[in-house]
Amino acid sequence: MGAAAVLWTGGTAHANGPADNTTPPPASGNADSNGDLSAAVSRIKVTQVSGPTGGKTGSISSTDVNWEPPPCWYEPVYTPEQLKAFSEGNNPLGYVSPHEMWGGQKLWTDHYRDSKVAYNYEDNALVSRGGYDNYNIGKKGYFWRGVARDPSDPDSFGCERVMFWQNAGEIPDVPNAPTPKTLAEYAYDKVKVPGTEIELKPATKSTVNAPTWVWLDKGTFREIKVRAELPNTGLWAETTAKPVALHLNPGTEYAQAIPASGNCEINEDGSIGTPYQRGDSDRTPPCGIRYLKATDGTPYRLSASVTWQITWQGANGTGGDLPDGTFETTQDMNVQEIQSINR
Structure with missing residues (x-):
């Protein structure tokens, strides 16, 4: 195989174009939970400010049976320098959205270093996204990626945009961008x-x-x-x-x-x-x-x-x-x- 593989939990695809570098979203997926930069896990920091500690505790259940914390949202993940170090490392394997992994240097360097287009399914439609020049090194900002609270939840596929750039001090203008309420609802789940x-x-x-x-x-x-x-x-x-x-x-x-x-x-x-x-x-x-x-x-x-x-x-x-x-x-x-x- 001449190109590295795009690894889906529901299949394997290749990196040569829209016809053969994607597969439809799987019915469910399992995100890594090891906490490193390659894992699709949240970086939200949670702290108990006040209240009793120790002893037997448990999680509260909402009295509104139709309410749940947000299924997915976007977070800043890499600086340009961090993304360069990761992409050009030894056989990089990591998530570019909550349910899609890229394996091998070529996929990462093609899109984030060499400005090549990447393809992914968003809202059940195949979407192309323009690439980047040398990881945007020299610019101030972060590459943002979707995070899913529960990757097996069908609603968690609402944050499948391939990891993208956002200037420092700005929140992306995209569906499911994080807000203070997103964090409040996330914290609800941690009480x-x-x-x-x-x-x-x-x-x-x-x-x-x-x-x-x-x-x-x-x-x-x-x-x-x-x-x-x-x-x-x-x-x-x-x-x-x-x-x-x-x-x-x-x-x-x-x-x-x-x-x-x-x-x-x-x-x-x-x-x-x-x-x-x-x-x-x-x-x-x-x-x-x-x-x-x-x-x-x-x-x-x-x-x-x-x-x-x-x-x-x-x-x-x-x-x-x-x-x-x-x-x-x-x-x-x-x-x-x-x-x-x-x-």
């Missing part, structure tokens, strides 16, 4: 919240018709702020998750949540409900459950989910709201058929 380990009284076994008190001490749940920055762009965003409510699901139809909605509001001091005190056995808790039927050897699965209100602010005075998120944990509840309370 880690603490597990919902609620306090119960009685702690080990509830009693039929007697209320089980549920509470969370103040400070257990605090705002969590995550910052996402895209290097060499001036773009940043901070996504804040604020706990606003605890929802209880008793795990059986033979129970009553307190309040009836199952939603226990978070108090101003960050606590939820009220801790049980000696002598409270005849009172109704502000947050709790009343089981109406004993378990028969198989415990009920009590679930507790915290709703997190999500907001963001970013570069250039931008900001807004994102869909609320939830995080749920479950625990076993045994219920006995006696008319006394374990104080």
Whole structure:
């Protein structure tokens, strides 16, 4: 074979022209994740600015089932000097879009050094892109490339433009160019919240018709702020998750949540409900459950989910709201058929 191969996850093609140097986009693809310059992975820097650290944590789920973080966007990847060093290295193999790899020097030097046209499928159409003279060395800027959050997502094929040049200090005027909101939504996916380990009284076994008190001490749940920055762009965003409510699901139809909605509001001091005190056995808790039927050897699965209100602010005075998120944990509840309370 006289020319190096263009490597697709769904096929192999060659480098002599539009008829034989491309293949249609594959149904899915797998991007490298080794983090080097040749891998189609994001360079967004994520930092937790505030909130609890350590202990058991998990990712929130959007309450809007139709909402997802952006499937793809573009990022600056190479300076001219970096691209020259990579392209003229030993058998360079790397991504020029989220789903297409070029292997061997010739493809890289043809397009980025010797000004030859490159071809790729964009929006299911074969598109040609003009080449560059000597990697644009001497100019200030970066070569930008598409990045996919999940390469197997069909929507991730919206950033297939072959890696292209953008002057320093400029954001490309292309579909799916990054914005502060892009980074805010990316950070949403990185928010880690603490597990919902609620306090119960009685702690080990509830009693039929007697209320089980549920509470969370103040400070257990605090705002969590995550910052996402895209290097060499001036773009940043901070996504804040604020706990606003605890929802209880008793795990059986033979129970009553307190309040009836199952939603226990978070108090101003960050606590939820009220801790049980000696002598409270005849009172109704502000947050709790009343089981109406004993378990028969198989415990009920009590679930507790915290709703997190999500907001963001970013570069250039931008900001807004994102869909609320939830995080749920479950625990076993045994219920006995006696008319006394374990104080």
